[in-house]
Amino acid sequence: MSLTRATAIWVALAAAALAVFVASLALGSIALSPLRVVDALLHGRASSPDVIDEIVLSLRLPRALGGFAAGALLAVAGALLQVLLRNPLAEPYVLGVSGGAATFALAAMLAALPWWSVDAAAFAGAFLSIVLVLGLARRELWRGEPQDASPRLLLTGAVIAAGWGALITLMLAVAPENRLRGMVFWLTGDLNGVATPWAALIALVVVLAGIVPAAPQLNVMLRGDAAAQALGVPVVRLRLSVYLAASLAAAAAVTTAGTIGFVGLVVPHVLRLAFGNDQRMLLPAAALAGGVAVMGADLIARTVIAPAQLPVGVMTALVGVPVFLWMLLRRSP
Amino acid sequence: MNAKLRASLHVSALALRAGGRTLIDDLTLTFSPGEAWCIAGPNGAGKTTLLNVLAGLSKPAAGAVSLDGVDLNDWRAAGLARRRAWMPQSTHDAFSATVLDVVMLNRFPHLSGWGWESDADRRAAHAALDALGLAAFASRDVLSLSGGERQRVALAATLCQGAPLLLLDEPLSHLDLHHQIECLEALGDWVRDPAAQRTLIFSCHDLNLARRFATHALLIDGAGRAHAGPVRHVLSAERASAAFGYALTLIREGAHEALVPVMRAPHP
Numbered sequence: 297m298s299l300t301r302a303t304a305i306w307v308a309l310a311a312a313a314l315a316v317f318v319a320s321l322a323l324g325s326i327a328l329s330p331l332r333v334v335d336a337l338l339h340g341r342a343s344s345p346d347v348i349d350e351i352v353l354s355l356r357l358p359r360a361l362g363g364f365a366a367g368a369l370l371a372v373a374g375a376l377l378q379v380l381l382r383n384p385l386a387e388p389y390v391l392g393v394s395g396g397a398a399t400f401a402l403a404a405m406l407a408a409l410p411w412w413s414v415d416a417a418a419f420a421g422a423f424l425s426i427v428l429v430l431g432l433a434r435r436e437l438w439r440g441e442p443q444d445a446s447p448r449l450l451l452t453g454a455v456i457a458a459g460w461g462a463l464i465t466l467m468l469a470v471a472p473e474n475r476l477r478g479m480v481f482w483l484t485g486d487l488n489g490v491a492t493p494w495a496a497l498i499a500l501v502v503v504l505a506g507i508v509p510a511a512p513q514l515n516v517m518l519r520g521d522a523a524a525q526a527l528g529v530p531v532v533r534l535r536l537s538v539y540l541a542a543s544l545a546a547a548a549a550v551t552t553a554g555t556i557g558f559v560g561l562v563v564p565h566v567l568r569l570a571f572g573n574d575q576r577m578l579l580p581a582a583a584l585a586g587g588v589a590v591m592g593a594d595l596i597a598r599t600v601i602a603p604a605q606l607p608v609g610v611m612t613a614l615v616g617v618p619v620f621l622w623m624l625l626r627r628s629p
Numbered sequence: 630m631n632a633k634l635r636a637s638l639h640v641s642a643l644a645l646r647a648g649g650r651t652l653i654d655d656l657t658l659t660f661s662p663g664e665a666w667c668i669a670g671p672n673g674a675g676k677t678t679l680l681n682v683l684a685g686l687s688k689p690a691a692g693a694v695s696l697d698g699v700d701l702n703d704w705r706a707a708g709l710a711r712r713r714a715w716m717p718q719s720t721h722d723a724f725s726a727t728v729l730d731v732v733m734l735n736r737f738p739h740l741s742g743w744g745w746e747s748d749a750d751r752r753a754a755h756a757a758l759d760a761l762g763l764a765a766f767a768s769r770d771v772l773s774l775s776g777g778e779r780q781r782v783a784l785a786a787t788l789c790q791g792a793p794l795l796l797l798d799e800p801l802s803h804l805d806l807h808h809q810i811e812c813l814e815a816l817g818d819w820v821r822d823p824a825a826q827r828t829l830i831f832s833c834h835d836l837n838l839a840r841r842f843a844t845h846a847l848l849i850d851g852a853g854r855a856h857a858g859p860v861r862h863v864l865s866a867e868r869a870s871a872a873f874g875y876a877l878t879l880i881r882e883g884a885h886e887a888l889v890p891v892m893r894a895p896h897p
């Protein structure tokens with residue numbers, strides 16, 4: 297992998313992202329030409345906006361940007377956790393971040409709190425889960441020891457996630473009928489309620505700015521903690537920052553769009569199969585490709601049986617399950 | 630490499646303990662440039678622990694280790710990584726990667742800027758692969774390699790780091806006899822390079838290969854006793870028998886020597 301090749305990959309993915317972005321703004325109940333979309337983006341706010349400008353700017357733009365940001369965050373979180381746990385099956389939700397977010401969000405919905413407090417509760421739950429795993433597995437994350445610490449961290453997170461899962465099932469079981477639909481949509485991952493994508497976009501920029509400079513160190517860490525330490529990588533500090541970056545990315549994504557599945561697992565793997573496992577290329581590429589995947593899946597989810605809308609998580613899972621099974625089975629001889 | 634890079638490793642009053650046992654007690658020793666040291670001893674005697682301590686990866690129970698007169702604790706991680714390379718006993722690959730990319734990872738201490746390899750790093754990786762006869766493997770997937778091939782790739786990666794001090798934990802395990810000798814010859818050429826001042830320390834279970842290819846040996850018995858010195862002097866039949874707890878005898882044929890287990894009288 298060289299910088300030239302990585303740049304070519306990034307440019308190609310960015311072009312795909314731009315194309316899907318414009319399509320997301322143009323397609324829907326009222327189909328628009330790309331030129332009309334650009335016109336709405338450039339002049340919608342300045343001149344007196346008509347109804348077309350309103351649709352593009354107030355409905356389709358936040359949803360497309362929110363989808364892009366959530367997908368990008370999930371794919372980056374998945375790629376990071378696969379490196380941290382040195383396990384190809386790791387995904388953004390494996391350490392319980394989404395479980396905590398979902399439990400709190402569902403509790404807020406159960407109590408019929410307003411939408412913004414559902415978002416706030418989701419983030420608080422994700423944060424609590426991060427702190428919980430950090431506290432319980434602190435020895436594994438902190439101590440610079442030659443032994444491989446990953447299995448115990450993974451087990452701690454998986455058990456916490458299972459605990460959240462039980463609470464979620466409990467709440468679904470006791471929820472009144474009229475709230476159940478909203479709760480299930482939230483759990484599947486839904487971009488319908490995205491009011492403002494800016495928090496997720498800011499989280500994406502912060503996570504990428506924090507972790508992309510450490511990508512060469514992540515490459516070395518894939519060889520094992522002791523080998524990385526011998527090459528001069530501050531392993532303990534790096535593990536901690538990777539854990540925090542991945543958790544915050546997953547928390548921001550879940551808060552924005554609910555638990556969209558499979559993007560964080562499948563997107564990094566598809567990129568690895570296509571272009572190799574160099575983290576310097578992979579992390580920015582995962583952000584772009586994850587964004588394209590969720591933005592595109594949402595475009596399909598809201599147009600395929602229009603005017604009805606599917607939760608975007610259904611689309612990503614329907615595509616993700618066969619892709620993932622194919623990847624899993626081709627590994628065995 | 631830079632001829633000014635010397636690598637003289639000094640241990641003073643070193644003690645290693647594990648699980649209440651004293652593995653090494655009060656060891657004072659200098660590993661000097663141009664020397665190839667073999668660390669020998671029975672299973673669990675502390676060879677791996679000692680190599681980890683010498684590499685600065687873990688702390689000794691007592692005593693100090695210094696590289697070129699500076700205590701290992703006072704070295705900056707990046708500076709130390711340019712001066713000593715360490716190879717673990719085994720490597721686990723979770724993801725596929727090409728052999729060249731895996732070898733080039735050990736150029737990490739030399740990267741600058743955004744961390745992309747320069748042409749010099751690529752040349753070093755190819756040179757290390759060539760030195761071990763692995764040039765044809767450069768684009769192979771590491772997951773497709775056999776245990777012995779993977780071991781040679783790990784050795785090439787360690788050489789590619791360009792450090793004048795090599796610490797190798799059982800570099801010959803999984804290798805067939807032919808490749809064991811080929812690797813030892815490559816390491817011998819590496820340590821004798823007149824343009825550089827290099828030091829090699831490796832652990833090894835084959836006492837005869839050690840006697841032939843190492844210049845010095847450190848024999849530890851896992852109970853606190855250690856012998857260090859020229860290899861033929863330390864890995865003698867008498868000392869090796871005592872350390873390994875089995876009688877060995879030295880047989881000679883012309884210029885060839887071998888330590889072999891003595892025949893025990895068959896039971897009547």
